Amino acid sequence: MLDEKPLTTWEDAVIWLRNQPDKRQLVLDAFYDDPLIAAAERYFASAEWQAVSKFLEHRTGKALDVGAGRGIASYALARSGFAVTALEPDPSAVVGTAAIRGLAAEARLTIEVVEEFSERLPFADGTFDVVFARAVLHHMRDLDGACREMSRVLRPGGMLIAAREHVISKEADLGAFLDQHPLHHLYGGEHAYLLDRYVGALRGAGFAAIEVLAPLKSPINLFPYTIETLRAAVVERLTARIPVRPVWRAALASRSVFTSLLSMAEPFDHRPGRLYSFVCRKAPA
Numbered sequence: 001m002l003d004e005k006p007l008t009t010w011e012d013a014v015i016w017l018r019n020q021p022d023k024r025q026l027v028l029d030a031f032y033d034d035p036l037i038a039a040a041e042r043y044f045a046s047a048e049w050q051a052v053s054k055f056l057e058h059r060t061g062k063a064l065d066v067g068a069g070r071g072i073a074s075y076a077l078a079r080s081g082f083a084v085t086a087l088e089p090d091p092s093a094v095v096g097t098a099a100i101r102g103l104a105a106e107a108r109l110t111i112e113v114v115e116e117f118s119e120r121l122p123f124a125d126g127t128f129d130v131v132f133a134r135a136v137l138h139h140m141r142d143l144d145g146a147c148r149e150m151s152r153v154l155r156p157g158g159m160l161i162a163a164r165e166h167v168i169s170k171e172a173d174l175g176a177f178l179d180q181h182p183l184h185h186l187y188g189g190e191h192a193y194l195l196d197r198y199v200g201a202l203r204g205a206g207f208a209a210i211e212v213l214a215p216l217k218s219p220i221n222l223f224p225y226t227i228e229t230l231r232a233a234v235v236e237r238l239t240a241r242i243p244v245r246p247v248w249r250a251a252l253a254s255r256s257v258f259t260s261l262l263s264m265a266e267p268f269d270h271r272p273g274r275l276y277s278f279v280c281r282k283a284p285a
Contacts, residue, residue, distance in 0.1 A: 011092040011094045014094060015094065031072050036102065037075075048222075048223035055161060056159075060081060061130070064121075067134070069088060069095055070096070071100035075104075077130075078109040084111045085114060086111050089117045097113050118149070119149060120149065125153065129158050130161070131158070134164055139190070143197065143198070144201045154282045156285035158282045159280065161277070165277065166190070167192060167198070167273070168273065174191075192273050207282060210278060211280075215269055217262065221274075221277055227255060234252065
């Protein structure tokens with residue numbers, strides 16, 4: 001239950017979440033914990049970022065972190081050798097630009113911080129080699145405009161990674177997703193789109209190639225699970241129904257078998273708000 005004061009900002013919502021004893025693991029999984037530099041380092045070491053970094057191999061130059069929040073991805077990009085600009089409209093010292101500046105100073109990393117919204121990027125055409133947007137597109141009121149802006153500021157041959165975007169199977173599922181979201185009732189800032197809506201906006205923005213990473217096929221979308229921890233969780237659920245744990249462990253022991261089963265389950269995964277990611281490449285000049 002909320003106190004008498006309604007929570008109206010993202011900072012208030014995150015502080016409220018931190019103060020709920022039963023939400024401690026969620027706070028850690030969302031990297032909302034302090035000290036911020038420890039959360040950022042944990043993100044840099046995570047299976048999610050390791051999967052992201054594979055797409056960035058052999059890429060260098062300037063990176064834009066759109067909707068940078070408290071700066072964990074800006075930190076990871078800077079640690080990976082990019083010259084980073086963090087774009088974030090919230091000035092908060094907990095979840096916004098003040099937090100990013102403090103993190104950069106403590107980590108002794110050069111991160112340029114710009115307070116602005118994603119739908120209007122204050123940069124010239126072709127400024128960046130990489131645009132990274134973690135859990136950003138599903139917040140956009142103008143999804144098409146935001147995608148066009150991200151494409152515009154990329155150099156020819158540049159890459160956009162839009163990670164961990166909430167997807168619904170039909171518009172009627174949106175209410176169910178919002179009802180189950182842990183912070184939407186506090187802040188009201190969540191949303192989700194149909195998969196075709198994301199892909200259509202990215203295509204309309206002019207990206208030459210769009211790779212869609214499905215929920216059960218990429219560590220980016222699985223996090224905080226890894227393949228190994230997800231397999232253990234599935235064994236636990238199966239054991240709760242049919243208590244023959246050694247049988248389930250043996251049946252799912254092979255990583256290749258388990259990942260094949262996940263692929264087979266993909267067409268039946270209609271969870272409201274499940275996570276997809278998109279790796280988009282701008283055509284070379």
